[in-house]
Amino acid sequence: MNKIEKIASFTVDHDLLTEGIYVSRIDGDITTYDLRTRVPNGGDYMDNLTMHSVEHMFATYVRASSIADRVIYFGPMGCQTGFYLLVRNADNGETLTVVKDVLSRIVNHDGEMFGAVKRECGNYLNLDLACAKVECERYLAILNSKENDFLYKGEKI
Template structure:
């Protein structure tokens, strides 16, 4: 079988950041890497779950809401994939930075955390998520599109 694109990246040298993972027509997948691969500690599931709820909510309430396709965790617990449609790299990177900042400053209830809204509504960690989001925002704050390529 053909190897999928994400398995062709050298995870031993990959550092935290945001990268263009692949482009499929008008859809771009961004690799939002919070943790250096193969280097514990990894993101705990409750932290990832909370980041997922926050980022998806803020991104889908942005001026680019119609361009957002998907935001979700990587199984390796080192980051997230973010898929957008018909967006320039500049706009997508700005959306990522703005959304991470909004998430890091979130106050109050986590969106979508009732049994009706979520299939695992009790597994969240807002304090842990805010810590990771602030750390990630510090890394991305000065990013430019030149940083979006895998090394």
């Protein structure tokens, strides 16, 4: 059997990782951002309702943002501590501005949860706008409270 290599995100030291925004990897013109909303192994995780609700709201707003046509993917991490955002031809400063703007749009969203209908979602009853707002407000405060250099701790430029 061939030796199975560790994938890049498993080589990041999760003991050093805290909440923030990081560049997880770059593949050609695609940047994968690690939007870390919770401290890994910190005992305080997002529940599925929260992750799913943020996913619907963030994915919709980011695909309506100034980088809409360069967004490849947005979705939650299975470990319940963050999300991945994939952007083509990304600029970190621009991405941070857009992420903050999307978060504040969600916090201020007045109206229905996006995509909360059976035809558009695999578990449409498992959605709650209030949960998305709480999580996005919390994460926005974290991003606003620190310098975001996009580097994992201990990582060299």
